[in-house]
Amino acid sequence: MLKIKRIYDTVEEDDGYRVLVDRIWPRGMSKDKAAVDEWLKDVAPSNELRRWFSHDPARYPEFAKRYLQELTDDSHQAAFQHLEKLAMKNSQLTMVYSAKDTEHNQAVVLKERLERENG
Numbered sequence: 248m249l250k251i252k253r254i255y256d257t258v259e260e261d262d263g264y265r266v267l268v269d270r271i272w273p274r275g276m277s278k279d280k281a282a283v284d285e286w287l288k289d290v291a292p293s294n295e296l297r298r299w300f301s302h303d304p305a306r307y308p309e310f311a312k313r314y315l316q317e318l319t320d321d322s323h324q325a326a327f328q329h330l331e332k333l334a335m336k337n338s339q340l341t342m343v344y345s346a347k348d349t350e351h352n353q354a355v356v357l358k359e360r361l362e363r364e365n366g
Contacts, residue, residue: 249334249361251354254343258282263339266330268354270297273345283343285333289326292353293317307351314356327357334361 250262254273258265267273267283270291292300292314300310318327334340346352 248339249358250339250341251349251358252341252343253347253349254281254283254345261339262341264333264337265341265343266333267344268330268342268357269345270294271345276345281343287326287330290318290323290330290357293322302346302348302351304348304351310351311356314353315360318360327360330357331361331365334365 248263252262254267254269254276264285265283267281267286267288268290270288272286273281291297292310296310296313296317300306317323330342342354342357344352344354346354
């Protein structure tokens with residue numbers, strides 16, 4: 248089962264294996280409090296795409312399109328394949344992110360792609 252949530256939300260037992268999918272460590276979050284099992288920063292959007300998107304919901308459709316394209320390049324592909332393996336290996340996988348917008352961020356794109364490709 249795949250789940251996404253903000254890293255600032257309370258850690259719950261049913262989070263299972265927690266993977267941070269941000270390129271930059273979340274502001275004000277200690278490693279202990281984050282309780283992530285893995286930080287997969289290479290699966291995050293490039294700095295250029297992240298800056299262009301700037302968490303503007305109006306840009307989200309184009310962001311999602313560009314991000315899905317990035318996930319096929321050499322620098323992202325291995326990290327995404329690793330994330331796929333983690334999703335298959337763990338009965339519960341939670342991708343955590345720092346964005347305030349819970350509907351327009353990279354974790355949403357990753358979850359949708361993983362669900363589409365792996366049922």
